[in-house]
Structure formats: C-alpha cells, structure tokens
Amino acid sequence: MSRFWRQALGVAKRDLLVEGRAGEGIGIVLPVGALAIFVVPLATSGSASLLADLAAPVYWLVTLLFGMQLALRQTATETVPQRRLLVLLGLDPVARFVGRTLSASLLLLGLQLVLIPLVILFYEPEPVPAPVRILPALVLYSVGLAMLGTLAGDLTVGLRTRTALAPMLAAPLAVPLVMGASQSLISVSQGDGILTWTLLLVATDLALAVAGVVTARPLEETAT
C-alpha cells in the first residue's frame, strides 16, 4: 500500500474509533436527528397527505443539519498538540483530508440510512419505485457534505467564532448538494432519469475535492 493511502486509511480508522468510543454520533446526533423527525408530525394537524408531502423535505433538512454537525465535529475536537503531532509525523495534508472525508462519509451515510425507516414510519410517504436508484445520490451527498464539513472545520481552526462561522460557511455551499440529492429522489419517485442531478452532485463533489486538495497544505501551516 502506498504511503498516501496508508496515511489516509490510518486517519479514517482513527476517526471512526474515536467516534465509536466518544459515542457522540450514535449517542447524541442520531437520537436528536430522530427526535427532529418525530417532532414534525406532532406539530402538524396529523393530515396524512401533508405529512407525506413533508417527508422528503424534513429528511433532507435533518440530514443536512445533523450531518453537518457530525462532519464538523471531527475537526473541531482536534487539539493543538494533536495537530502538531500529525504535522511532525509527516502526515500528508491531502491524505488527512481524504481520511477525514472517508470517515465522515461513512458516518453520514449511516445516519441517512438509519433515518430513512423513521421517515417512512412517521410520514408514510408514497413508495419510491426502485429505491436502489437513489443510493448513488445518497453516497455522493454524504461525500460532499463530509468534504464540506472537513473544509469548513479546517478553515475556522483556532477562531473563537468557529462554532458560528463554520456552519455559516458550509451552509450556502451545501445548497447544490441538497438540490442534487432531493431532486434525484423526486425524479426517482416520478420514474424519471436522474443523470442531470447525479452530474450536479459529481460536479459539486469534484469542486469540493479540488478545494480540499489545494487548501490542505496552507491550512495545515495555519493550524499549528
């Protein structure tokens, strides 16, 4: 295995171990996300058609808000000694970005897959024909949000206002991701093709990947 991939996979494994032990993703973000999905039916009149219409918007809203929380958390909890250690170990900053993206993508994809049955249970939306067709969009959406969260977290390292600033930086850039994923779902539901929306997701992910690779090195220097 090349040095780059050994380092990237090492970072991803560490992140997943830390997440598993800290339990914030599973213990806090997931239950609160599930609660948010549960709250909307309580706050509406209980109209079945209204809830069915709200299913997809609520799902994307919850996955965006809580997914971003998961992605941002990883960089936010890294201490100065930990960052300095990685720099002195000769960790390739691009490998770090890729590793972080990998672990956050897996967590985000897990969050999305767990929330789907809850939305179906509480909102009873129209069944989606061939639901497997939406899977590539979910993966591309997760990868995009993961890169966005990692980038926003790195850009705001050391700033006192980072908790407010990082989501403000990330939210507008998440628009094409949400649009691509939500429109893919609508298209699949209507039996239409999703090529246009898949290409939007791919293009956004590529743009974020380029931004991550180009900024990885300068951001590493400012973070120490």
Next chain:
Amino acid sequence: MTEPIVELRRIGVRFGTVPVLVDVDLSIAPGEIVGIAGPNGSGKTTLLGVVATLIRPSSGTGSVLGAALGTDDVRRIRPRIGLSGHEPAVYPELSLVENLRFVARIAGVPTDAADRVLADVGLAAAADRPAGRSSHGMQRRIDLARMLMLEPDLVLLDEAHAGLDKDAEVIIDAILRRVRARGGGGLLVSHDAGRLARQVDRVLRIEAGATV
C-alpha cells in the same frame, strides 16, 4: 566541518505587536543536548516551537537539520523531529497502545513496535486503558514512548520533567543517550534545574524573550 543540528541567528518572534523572542542565537552541535531555563512567560516554549519548525520567526535566520526555517524545505525534515509539549499529544478516546499504533501507521513504522516501546516505558500492563482515563504522567510516558519508537534526530522536550516521576527520568536518559549516539541533538526545557543540569551539556537562560 559537521553541520549543526540547529543553528538560529538573531531570531525574533512577535505575536501581533508583542515581542516574544528577541534576537535569540542558538546552536546545537551533533550529539549535543542543550537545556533551556527561565521564568514563566520568558519565551522558552516559543523557542521550542521555532526549533520544531511549527512557529515561523518574524525576523532572523536559521536552519534545523539542514532545512532553512521559513521555507518549504522544513516539511522534509519534520518527521525527524520528536516533540513532547506541555500537553501530551494523545487521543483520549484511544487506548495507550492504539495511540502508538496510530502514530506508527502514519510514520510508516511496523505497528508491533508500539507494543515493544510501551513495555520500555513501563506501560505494558496498561496498554488497553483509554488515554483519557490515564494519568498525566502516563500520557507523558506515551509521548516518550513515541520518541523511542520513531528515533528522531532532534528531541524537543517542553517541561521535560513535569508530571514525571524519578523512574521516568531513566526513559528520558535512554532517549537522550540514543539521540547522542545517532549524532542528533536535543533541547530540554525544565523548571527543575538539578535534573536539567544532569541531563544536558549546557544550559541556556532566557528572560523576557532574550538569552542572558
């Protein structure tokens, strides 16, 4: 003539408008260990950061392990620097051995070296204990175990003796002995003048950011 491990000339560091280091000169020859003493806030940790290539000097010139400070060349030599700071660089959620295995994986060292050095620093029995539930002294030992595992050519220890008992001094001795044998160098900051004097070749005193 052998190239110095560290060579700093008239190094200055300012944080905003505040001067933290003023015209500091420092040279560490191959095989030499230098101690840094001085009151709190005198700039000792900042000097260590400059030598670790993590803080860019505002003025002056210097080189570390042959790489000029302030240039991209420092990236090449960073893996040859071992730093143990005030706060141990550990992941509290990972066990002690997992912390070392992660470092080994990133540095490209066989991961079984982690188990070996953990025994060397007397932590074999606590290998699976989460670092976050280990004492400060144990976390410092993990920093030292990392140095034993990676064998850096330049060893930097900030508050070298803080949180460490007399037994741990043997570990520092071993690290310094090995770095001397490799022709590397070391810089130790400590408030314990007695222990510092025993472990280093000479002591440099810093006050208000300047050497005295």
